[in-house]
Structure formats: C-alpha cells, structure tokens
Amino acid sequence: MKNKFYLLSFILSLLSFHSIFAQGHLISGTIVDEKGTSLPGVTVVEENTTNGVVSDLDGNYVLTTSSSVSTLIFSYLGFDSKQIAIEGKRYLDVILQENVESLEEVQVVAFQKQRKNSVIGSINTIKPAELKQPSSNLTASFAGRLAGVISYQRSGEPGADNAEFFIRGITSFGTSNNPLILIDGLEVSSYDLARIEPDNIASFSIMKDATATSLYGARGANGVILVTTKEGVKGKAKVSFRYEVAQSAPSQTPEFLDGVNYMELYNRALRLREPSASLAFSKNKIESTRNGLDPEIYPNINWYDELFKDFTLNRKFNLNVNGGGDIAQYYLSASHNNDTGLLKVDPLNNFNNNIDINRSNLRANININLTKTTKIAVKFNSQFERYNGPREDAEKIFEKVIEANPVNFPKYYTFDEDSTLKFNHTLFGNKGNGGYPNPYAEMVKGYKNRFTSTILSQVQIEQDLDFLTKGLSFRALAAIKSYSKTENKRSFTPFFYGVSEVQTESGIENKLYQVQEGTEYLNENQTDNNVESNYYYEFVTQYDRLFKDKHQIGGLLVFNFSEALNTISGDSYLANLPSRNMGLSGRATYGYDDRFFGELNFGYNGSEKFAEDYRFGFFPSAGLGWILSNESFFSNWAPFVSLFKLKYTYGLVGNDNIADRDDRFFYLSDVNLNDGGRGYAWGEDYGNYYDGYNINRYSNPNVTWEVAKKTNYGLELELLNALMIQVDYFTENREKIYESRPVFPDTAGLTTVVSSNTGKVKSNGFDVAIDYNKSFSNDFFITGRGTFTYATNKVVVRNEPQYAYDYLSAVGYHTNQPRGYIAERLFVDQEDIDNSPEQFNGLSGNQNTYLPGDIKYKDVNEDGKINELDRVPIGNPEDVPEIIYGFGASMNYKSFDFSFFFQGAAKSSFFINPDKIAPFINERNALRIVTDNNWTENNPDPYAFWPRLSTEIIENNNHDSTWWQKKGDFLRLKNIEFGYTLPKTIFSNNSVNTRMYLSGLNLLSFSDFNLWDIEMAGNGLGYPPQRVFNVGLQINF
Secondary structure, three states: OHHHHHHHHHHHHHHHHHHHHHOOEEEEEEEEOOOOOEOOOOEEEEOOOOOEEEOOOOOEEEEEEOOOOOEEEEEOOOEOOEEEEOOOOOEOOEEOOEOHHHHOOEEEEOOEEEEHHHOOOOEEEEOHHHHOOOOOOHHHHOOOOOOOEEEEOOOOOOOOOOOEEEEOOOOOOOOOOOOEEEEOOEEOOHHHHHOOOHHHEEEEEEEOOHHHHHHHHHHOOOOEEEEEEOOOOOEEEEEEEEEEEEEEEEOOOOOEOOHHHHHHHHHHHHHHHOOOOOOOOOHHHHHHHHOOOOOOOOOOOOHHHHHEOOOEEEEEEEEEEEEEOOOEEEEEEEEEEEEEOOEOOOOOOOOOOOOEEEEEEEEEEEEEEOOOOEEEEEEEEEEEEEEEEEOOOHHHHHHHHHHOOOOOOOOEEOOOOOOOOOOOOOEEEOOOOOOOOOHHHHHHOEEEEEEEEEEEEEEEEEEEOOOOOOOEEEEEEEEEEEEEEEEEEEEOOOOEEEEEEEEEOOEEEEEEEEEEOOOOOOOOOEEEEEEEEEEEEEEEEEEEEEEOOOEEEEEEEEEEEEEEEEEEOOOOHHHHOOEEEEEEEEEEEEEEOOOEEEEEEEEEEEEOOOOHHHOEEEEEEEEEEEEHHHOHHHHHHOOOEEEEEEEEEEEEEEEOOOOOOOOOOOOOOEEEEEEEEEEEEEOOOOOEEEEEEEEEEOOOOOOOOEEEEEEEEEEEEEEOOOEEEEEEEEEEEEEEEEEEEOOOOHHHOOOOOEEEEEEEEEEEEEEEEEEEEEEEEOOEEEEEEEEEEEEEEEEEEOOOOOOOOHHHOOOOOOOOOOEEEOEEEEOOOHHHHHOOOEEOOOOOOOOOOOOOOOEEEOOOOOOOEEOHHHOEEOOOOEOOOOEEEEEEEEEEEOOEEEEEEEEEEEOOEEEOOHHHHOOOHHHOOOEHHHHHOEOOOOOOOOOOOEOOOOOOOOHHHOOOEOOOEEEOOEEEEEEEEEEEEOOHHHOOOOOOEEEEEEEEEEEEEEOOOOOOOHHHOOOOOOOOOEEEEEEEEEEEO
C-alpha cells in the first residue's frame, strides 16, 4: 500500500512540476458513492472545455485545469452529475448520489432493452429490494406489490409454500393459466422462481399485454415474468454479506374442544338425534377427566400441542462479490437457507421426522469483452436442496389433528420400570380392535428424504455490427436447464395398545393389551426418481438508430428453438417423449421527436402438438404511444406534470399448452389393443379368451391453437417529479379453448369423450401502480408504493347440454363461479319442515333424514322440491380473488430506516367443507365454535353457526350452499422492517457499510372470518401461514 502511495505522490509531483511551467492548476481526489465505495470510470471534465479524465479503478483522478477558479463536472451512469468550483483547491474528494430515475431510463422488454419513454407495452417493474422479506419463498411477496398480478398463498409448509399467481387473473377454463417465467432468458418453473435470492436480482418485470408478450409466441399467452440477475461492474471487488435468523410460528391456529367439553357435547349430540340413545361417556369418566386423574386411563389430550412446537428457527445467508477490469467483469454469489418445520420428534426414534430443508444456491455471471465489438456472457446457477421430513406431507398431519378426539387414548402409554414386560418400541395408544386415528403415531412412524438439484447454464455471444451499419447488432444464446430428484420414504408399522378393565380378586384393574402388532425396524425403502432437461437456443438481430435527432427507428428479429425431455416415473409414454417448440418473431419500432411512438410485432410459432395444417400460427400485435408532456402546448403544465403519456395496444397471442402433457399429438388416436375388459371368448367350449380393443382418445386433426385477442389502454402520469401513476385498462377475448364435448348420446357408440376447440372466455379489468419518491434533505427521504388490480371474466361459449334453466349454464358467469344451494336458515320445528318443500327426497323413506335445526334451502325453480335443479351461482369467484391491492412506504432519516407494507384481497369466496369439520363423525374432535354457537332445542337459533348436532353425517347439511360459503376479503400487515446503519467511523478504513435490522411478516390481519387464517380459504385445517420475527445483519465493503 505504501509503494502505491509513493508512486502516486511521485506522479503527482511530476504533474505539479509540469503544471508550473504550463501555468495550469493541478487538482486530484477520490470519487465515491454515498456508501463510500470507490467509483471507477467517472468522467471528470473542466466546464466549457474538452479537457477531462476518467477516474481509475480506485476512484482516483488527477486533472490539470486551465485556471485555479475553474469548475469541474463529474458525471457517471446511474448517478447525479455534480458541478463543483475548484476555488484554488489542490485536493477535492467527491461523493456522487445515485439517481434512481436515470437507472430506470432503460426498460427490459422482450429479448432486449428499450428506452423507457418509447415503451408502449404494458410492463410493470419493481425494485428487487421491495421483494425482500423474511421468507425463503420469493413468490410470497408478490401479492399487492405487482400491479396486474393476482396472487395468493394457501399454505405455510416449508418447501410447499409457493404462492399461486396469475397475470391479470384467470383468462381461460382450459388447462393452464400460468405465466411464462424467464430468468436471464431461460424458461423456468414457479418453484425455481420461488427459490431465487432477491439479492441476486437486477431487474424484475411483469409483461401483460400483447405487444409485450407476443414475441414469446406460444409461451407468452398468459403473460411473462422476466427476471434478470446481476452482472459484474468494472472496478475493484465489492463484497456484500447478509445473515438472518427468523422465528417462525403459525399466524393463527384453529381452536378445538378439550376432553370434558367434547364428552358432554358428544352425549348431547347422541340424544339430539335419538332421545333414547345410550350415552357414550359415563358421568364417572367425565368427572375423572375433569379432576385430572390418571392421564393414561382418563386422557385429555391436546393433539395440536402434542404434535407441534410453538415456533421454529430458520436461518439464511447470502454472500456476493462483483468487480472486474476492462476485459472481464464478474458477479459471484453463494447463499444457504435452512428452513425447519413445527413437528415434534419422538424421543425413542433414531431418526428425525421434522421438516429440515437445507438449500444452497451458487451463481457465477461472467462477462468478457473479447474485443471492442464482441462480448461473451457466461452464466451458471446451481441449486441443491436436501429435504428431510415426515413420511406424509406435513399438511396432512395438521389435518389429522381433528380426526382424533382428546379422550379415547393418550398418544402413547408408559410402562412400569419394575414390570416384567419390557418394550423396545413406543406403545402408541388406540382402543377396541384398533382402526382409530392416532395422529402422533402417523407423524413419527417414518420419514422422507429428498435431494433435488437444478442446474442452469447459458452462454451468450454479442457482436456489434456498426461496421456494417450503425445501430446493428447480433447475439446468440444457448442454454440448458437440468433438474433431478431422488426421494426415499422409510417407515415402521406402529405397535398400538389399549387399556381394558379386568376383574381381579382385588377389584377392577386397568390392563394394557396389544391392539396391533408392529415392527421395530424400518420397512422396505420406497424410491421415486425424476429427471428433466430443457434445451433452448436463441438468435437475435437488433437495430436501433436515431436519424436527424428526431426519428428513432428500431428493429428486432428473433429465432428460437426449445426442447424439453421428461423421464418421469409412472407417466405415460406420451409425457416422456421430448417436446419441442420453435418460433420466429420480430418487432419494428418508430419514434418521432420523443413524442409519437409506434410499434409492430409478430410471432410465427410452431408446435408439434397439432396436425400439419395447424402446426404453425401467426400472431401479430401493434401499439401507439403519445407523450403529451413533450408537446409545446403542454409547457404551461410542465412544472406540475413532468410526464403525461397515453398508450394503446392490440394483438393476438397463441397458446399451445391446452392439455396435460400426457394428452399430446391431438391428430393421433390412442388405442389400447389389449383391453381385458373388452375381451371375448372363442371356440366350441369358449375356452379361448382374447383381449379386446378400446379407444382411449379419438384423433382430431382440427385441434389448433388457443388464441387470445388482447387490448390495452394505458396512461403514465408523473407529478412534480415525485409521484408516478400508471393505469392500464385491458380486455381479452380468449377463443378456441380446448374442452371435452360430453353431450354425445350413448347410441353414438363412443368409448370416450371427444374434445375440440370450442370454448370462449371474455376478460377485462384494470390495474394501477402508484410510486412516490421524495427527498426532503440529504438526511431524510420517503418512498411509497401502492397497487390495485381488478381482473374478472365471464364464459361466452361452453360446450354443455341444453339446460332447463339458464342459471344452470356456465355461460355468462365467471370461470371460477361457485355453485350451490341458497340456505335460508335452519328449520325451526317440525311444522316448519312439514310446510316446506321436500329436500333431497329426505321425507320419502321410513325415517326423516333431516330434523328441526337442519338447513332449510330455497326452492329456486318453485317446483315444490329441493334437488340439483335448485343449484345456482352464489357469491364471488371461488379461491381466486378478483381484486388484489397493496400499499406501503419506506422512510430514511440519517442512519435509521423504517418500512411497512399492507396487502389485501377482495371479491373472492370459499366454502368451509362441512364433511371435514363435522364434529363427532367416527368419534373425531370438534372446533370450539361448535360448542359456542350450535342449534339446540333450548336455544333454537335459526342462524346458529352449526346445525343440529349429530354423531353421523347428515347429508342434508353437507351440500355446498350459502350456509358454508364465506367471503375471502382481508387486509394484512404483510411485513414491517426497522433498520440502523452503523457509522463508518467505527471502522478504520471507513469503507465498511453495516446495517442491522428487525423485520416481521404476517403480523396483523383484518377480516370478518376468524376460524383460521383466512388466506388458507377452505383449507383451514392444513399447515398455516407463518408469522415471522426476523433479525438480520448486512455488511457491504
């Protein structure tokens, strides 16, 4: 270091000596950003001259100016330019501030980057920092943050907590509504997207309309999510390290009955249906349980507490390094996440059945400048995941809690150490002849381990062709994705025991007896293997040039080819065959004087799924844009309205993903030549039997592309250079939806259904994004973001029979429109039943199947009876919200920062499944609300939550109806974060930036529904979403 200092001093001395004779003024210094990081490549120019230099790799500069009172101009891409008067100084250090607006002047679009003001398509971009939250799943942060995206998360199980998301909602009742996901141009799955680290993301964009997606052809019909990862920046190595520890606990759990309440209510349920029925639980058992006597004879088990911990701890870290020189730049990253579950582990087991996921992610992005006009980019990403968990999914273990009541038996029995009976296994509880669910035994009886690896590799070469004509360039990309999974399941057979009363000389004693023989070893291993590979090739020619400072002309031509090979165990031969797509697409753009913009796009795509006449599809799109704020007549508004832009686009997008992957090659029939069920006997004694033929699918050479006609009207408005508003109204007509035709009569002789492109769906809606950025001083600034998305649809054509009533048809309703019966109330008494229409033939037998206190339905068609003809559309769309919104803000004051974000959903509904939560069925437990609010003869509330109690399924009450339908509306404090950046003075070199922070996830929720976390919808007994408290440390140097 001293040698470098002496060398620099010597150079400065020589230059000073030269300046004396040249009668100039020598000045030098160092240029850094706000974090103290040196900035290489900063242009330093003396004002009104061509005299200038560029800072070196350490941010140092030396310049001889013509005068000691000259002004220097410092400029650097992505930072605000700065003008500073020398005022006779010899040393001048400079701090440049990052300019977010200038970084956003370029927009990532399909296959290229484009000046943001010339973009006509509907594209929403979010800063990657806003996707950071204390979770290992990136998709969990989508809801409310991305305008145009409908997203929801139903589970909190580690490794199975991916959010569902759709761009502009559900637009088809066909096979797929999922968007295309691209990371650095390579198609990946939603699981791959969920596991990418936000620290590695450079840009995150959502492409929504036809002009934005048509170049992707068959892959982009449902919208595109485009992610680009960070690349190296020329300069000395910069290191960033992040470490987090999080406490994770259920956001809300259902409340179940304790043993005493359970037995009392069970007895009451028996007598409510049959007054003379024998009681299941004696007064002695109830009182002994109430008094807490021997817990193995009179158990009172809280199965939830026995199975699950209150919280668990998760950890993750990320380390990345970037830098480089003139020839090569690099970005290297390594991250590791450890996520654990809430399951308890049996102390007698020598294996861990709790969820324990270790996930490592390695990334290397390297850019090489072979020449001034030739560049090569190589990107490698490897993700390795080791999963250990219960043999059954943890979701199912949570669902088993309600299946066992608290008083039948303990989770396991203990034994007297002095007894002659010795056991090398756990004495799991059961009763009678067995067959009753023991959730604890089901949880700890085995384990599952899985290893998955995903490797993405790509190489890209880019050639500047300015020597042919200015603005022309070419690039080629080759990419490979390889995925493999190996899963093993091991388990033992539990030993079940019960307690029986035995008469002895000394009286009645309770004796342990064996209900089921088990194994003291793990049974045979079950293995599942899966290997997938994807190959992708892309060739792009691009042209972009400005003529006479007014005419901006651009062009793009893309050819791509992809192949996917899936060797999936157990799948059909069609699914295991390679699948291929290819396409040629292009874009032509024109801009005049930064005011008027036009764009034409096309996609010409081929798919192997269709017959030769329909194998290729042509899908054009066009758009227009007008920036009014650049017009001369708008000048009076300029101080207040800094941007006013109107956009319009229309186009067609094709989709070939119209059926499951084992239902491909629609022009081929699928015939089973050895169907034993259709065989025949032959011969004099009919002793010869031959298998027959069966047609599993009829060929249909007319099956073709599903086509989406998309229209978008857009507005971009910026006020006071601080408030940015983007509004888009969209429509989409989805035609030629592939569906089965179930209306052929049996006399047609068909052995299976016939499918074709007959369906149509019309969608529309709007999305809004509002961003606010305001700096009040160098020490205080505020940023805010809010989004609102509304997306709805209705079925226009559906292949269905001619119904007697219009409301039975799907036409005119949402594709996810729930249907059920209109529940008026509970029957008040027998007279009420006698004077009401008969329900589901429930009064026609020897015994009434419904009684006072059961659900009374509305006779919609007024035919004097309740049956399937009275099922009508009820409520808002099921599961998928029509409205998603969010709002939040970030504030920085000196070394302190604070941020929060609220997320909400509206216009959706879900059904509580009465069959799953019906109390006392097969002696299962009950939710506490059943005790608090049920119909009784002493309190015949016709609007009680639960109808008349029963220990058996009452079919009358189990139908989907408005009684069990609930609104899915909610507002949630999604995350909150508080941080503090340590002063740099505590470090000797002042170059280390250290920030500590606390954050929380899913802290508050506001909803009319309170049985469980409302975001779980009808899956309320599964693994709940998690409330997370997180502490983190980030160091940059």
